[in-house]
Amino acid sequence: MIQRIGILTSGGDSPGMNCAIRAVVRTGLSYGLEVYGIYDGYRGMVEGNIVKMSRKSVSDIINRGGTVLRTARLPEFKEEATRVKAIEELKKFGIEAVVVIGGDGSYMGAKKLTEMGINCVGLPGTIDNDIASTDYTIGFDTCLNTIVECVDKIRDTTESHSRCSIIEVMGNHCGDLALFSGLAEGVEMILTPDHPIPEEEIMKTLKTMHDSDSDKRAIVIVSEKLYPDINAFAKRVQEQTGFDTRADVLGHVQRGGAPSAFDRILAARMGAYAVDCLVEGKGGICIGMVNNKIVDYDIYEALALPRDKHVSMLRLIDLLK
DSSP, rough: HHHHEEEEOOOOOOOTTHHHHHHHHHHHTTTTOOEEEETTTHHHHTOOOEEEEOOOOGOTTTTSSSOTTOOOOOOGGSHHHHHHHHHHHHHHOOOOEEEEEEHHHHHHHHHHHHHHHOOEEEEEEEEEEOTTTTTOTHHHHHHHHHHHHHHHHHHHHHTTTEEEHHHHEOTTOHHHHHHHOOOOOOOOOOEEEOOOOOOOHHHHHHHHHHHSSSSOOOOEETTHHHHHHHHHHHHHHHHOOOOOOEEEEGGGGGGGGGGOOHHHHHHHHHHHHHHHHHHHOSSSSSEEETTTTEEEEEHHHHHHSSSTTTTTTTHHHHTTT
């Protein structure tokens, strides 16, 4: 049985990462393992920025956003020489296995390390919900609630001024944040890379709303990266529909804040399960929640899955318009 495990957070931070760290540390200690925190993601692994953790190390972090282990991106980790250096540092501490919390790029690093002899298990820590092997990622629910709170506030001004508000939300190349927040807010239009709407149709729909007697305001939720310049898009909407139009980019406020109860519980379940897998000798896998059941997938299989898991929600949105 393994004796020492490490844990790191990589890529973009997300609310609930600290909850997962806490679960991994305390589950590991309950097995009698030594648990080491690796600071600054894979970069910290390469640089040997590693500290032994205790129960006290993770006290009072369950309600904190971000990650106490900090995070960083290291593109060079794709290179075998960089990973060899990382393994050398792990061996100095006797670390035999690692829990990696992050997105799909972090997963790939975990798989490569496993192939080089260090068993790794990935946890889906990203607000984007862009990992198809789990219904929900750690941080998605908190981010979604932040978006809803922001849109509620923007709605007041939108209605007061009879405007069209174009609200850009995060999600990278995944439209789940836009899709879910749009449904929660009952907005007039949701634009995502998964199911794009031709601009001509967008303008026609909004102009019809503007010219009608009943609807004199509109809210449109847009996934980031769908339009290179969201302000230019808002200007076109104003010119072609008659709406006084404003663009709002919610930005990094979406990533912050205390994790929701859902994210805390999800992170705890996944973190404990990850340690169970490492103790059983498993590696090169990632943890997910499917139909409220915690499951594991081979990382390569997980990354090959299609990402349209919530496409059925589009019909519900159409029915409720």
